[in-house]
Amino acid sequence: MTFRPLTAGLASVLALSASMALAERTDIVFGLQLEPPHLDPTSAAAGAIDSVLYSNVFEGLTRFGPDGSVGPGLAQSWEISDDGLTYTFKLAEGVKFHDGTTMDSEDVKFSLDRARAEDSTNAQKALFAGIENVEATDPTTVTVTLKNPDGNFLFNMAWGDAVIVAPESIENIKTTPIGTGAFMFDNWTQGDKIELKKNPEYWGTPAILDAVTFKFISDPTAAFNAMMAEDLDGFGAFPAPENLPQFDADPRFKVLIGSTEGETILAMNNKMPPLDNVKVRQAVAHAINRQEIIDGAMFGYGTPIGTHFAPHHPDYVDLTELSAYDPEKSKMLLEEAGVSLPLQLKMTLPPPSYARRGGEIVAAQLRQVGIEAQIENVEWAQWLETTFRGAHDYGFTIISHTEPLDINIYARPDYYFQYDNPEFQALMADFSVESDPDKRSEMLKTAQQTIAEDYVNGYLFQLPLHTVAKTGLEGLWINAPTQASDMTGVSWSE
Structure with missing residues (x-):
């Protein structure tokens, strides 16, 4: 039997087919080195929690963009009094938590009061120390009164420690996080992976992906091997920088170098x-x-x-x-x-x-x-x-x-x-x-x-920030203005 090399035309067809196959994918397996100790970003200093859940599952009144800017989150707009003491937030309408309950101003009041309470276990409790009072003015309006003017207040509300949670689901938040984000928590195999699935009733711009799996690999050599074997589609904060030139030279991958x-x-x-x-x-x-x-x-x-x-x-x-x-x-x-x-x-x-x-x-x-x-x-x-x-x-x-x-x-x-x-x-x-x-x-x-x-x-x-990803993966953050692996805008290119 005689084997002949692929013709240029056939090679092009196969390359196109591979590209189309990537574009048809609606899931991603993404590597991270650190596994969260639990899944409540409002009661621990572990950035690994935000790496999985920030923006994906939980949202705050404001949010960080990939360039570090602070923009609207669950609060679509706000007014600040002339003396800088009163912030009146107008919440997005029709927002539901993943368990089907409505997210309204009472949930915002609960979240902020819980974070600033005397017995609060929030790792960044100082973010809320300047709050004098939180009032649920009506279902979609929250009025926050500060003790003193604070030019950082909107910035503070974008932190992962300030996400909005509900009293109905707070008891089991460390193992079953219930948020309002574009993805819902699906499963946690401790020591291995956390799986998210698309929220079909998301109030904002829906996610493109149907499923996201965060795979935890602590050993740098194992992380390298998993990427080279294409068991992973990407790896955030890649732990073996000595291997980056090898990925950069491989057409299957791209290397994103950013700042944190x-x-x-x-x-x-x-x-x-x-x-x-x-x-x-x-x-x-x-x-x-x-x-x-x-x-x-x-x-x-x-x-x-x-x-x-x-x-x-x-x-x-x-x-x-x-x-x-x-x-x-x-x-x-x-x-x-x-x-x-x-x-x-x-x-x-x-x-x-x-x-x-x-x-x-x-x-x-x-x-x-x-x-x-x-x-x-x-x-x-x-x-x-x-x-x-x-x-x-x-x-x-x-x-x-x-x-x-x-x-x-x-x-x-x-x-x-x-x-x-x-x-x-x-x-x-x-x-x-x-x-x-x-x-x-x-x-x-x-x-x-x-x-x-x-x-x-x-x-x-x-x-x-070193991110290694398959060539067709688009929408990953290059820089990290906060510790997050935001998947809400990630997709496979054609």
């Missing part, structure tokens, strides 16, 4: 001796070689930062020189602080590759100046319980803060790195009520300078 709001930091426990001494924290900062971490853990992807602020923001101040790599200065500062060497401190590392890989490099750098970082790799739920909450049982940890414009977390002395600076707290309080753009800009610059000079944390790099 993720300030990746070596967080320090500011209340744990001797890290309660600013000289010791400064010594840690000068022992870090940022570029070595970016090259070794991120294969060159990432922008060095010297404070907790995104470099793409117009008010960013480059303060990297304040903590430039200088191991001899580190040794001098440790000696001045009277620290006995070697200094042993626990470093807890959550699952993301930037943390595990970066932690090994940081530990080696700290060792050069006499600091022994004892690495403890923990799963996400354990990190949340022992490092982020509770007794804050850690000396160092590496984490990327993916929330937008979140420098105000440094005004919370009970936050996990336990930085307590009354002057900074007063600055953020003034910022929250200031409406003049120029004054707000100066305040943000002062805030960046303050935490950099206090060496609250070791500031490493701004986390990039």
Whole structure:
């Protein structure tokens, strides 16, 4: 039997057939590294929850767009009083939760009152602290009165922590999330995947896809193999940047390189001796070689930062020189602080590759100046319980803060790195009520300078967003103004 190569014409026909087959698909299998600990975005700090549910299943009064802008969500319009204290939201009509119950102003009142209640477990409770009162004026009108004017209020309402939930379904929200979004929760096979299906009665622009499966693969090598085998259609925040050139050269795939709001930091426990001494924290900062971490853990992807602020923001101040790599200065500062060497401190590392890989490099750098970082790799739920909450049982940890414009977390002395600076707290309080753009800009610059000079944390790099996808997949976010895998506009191209 003789085999002949395909003619050009036949090859074209097959290529066209493959393209048409993709275009006919109405489902997607999308990889993520981190599995959510549960499915309630209003009671946990885990960004992995928003990665699956933000915009897809749950919606807020406002929402972030792919460019970071804040636009209408469940609130289609709003009016702001002249004194900046009263926001009157007009809700979209005909909105139903996935269980068939009506979403109205009483649900908005319930959600905001629950988030700001004394016993609230909302991880971003500070977003709601400025609310004085919420009134369900009529079924489609909500009036929110603030204690003081807040130029960030509409921005705050776009966070995943501010999505609207219903009292009827709140009891089981952690395992059976009921929202208003274009997709409905279908199934969660823990340790493996979460499946969503199209909401046939969605109030807004319907989703194009009929089904979305989020597949959780924590190991970078396994993620690479799954993509190459085409078991996945895409992978968000791809955990193996060393493989990106291989995908880029393969016509089956495309690589999207974008930015995130993720300030990746070596967080320090500011209340744990001797890290309660600013000289010791400064010594840690000068022992870090940022570029070595970016090259070794991120294969060159990432922008060095010297404070907790995104470099793409117009008010960013480059303060990297304040903590430039200088191991001899580190040794001098440790000696001045009277620290006995070697200094042993626990470093807890959550699952993301930037943390595990970066932690090994940081530990080696700290060792050069006499600091022994004892690495403890923990799963996400354990990190949340022992490092982020509770007794804050850690000396160092590496984490990327993916929330937008979140420098105000440094005004919370009970936050996990336990930085307590009354002057900074007063600055953020003034910022929250200031409406003049120029004054707000100066305040943000002062805030960046303050935490950099206090060496609250070791500031490493701004986390990039690497997405690998099949060539025919369209509509994925390139940048991540919030931690989300928004599938509401995703489709297969012809």
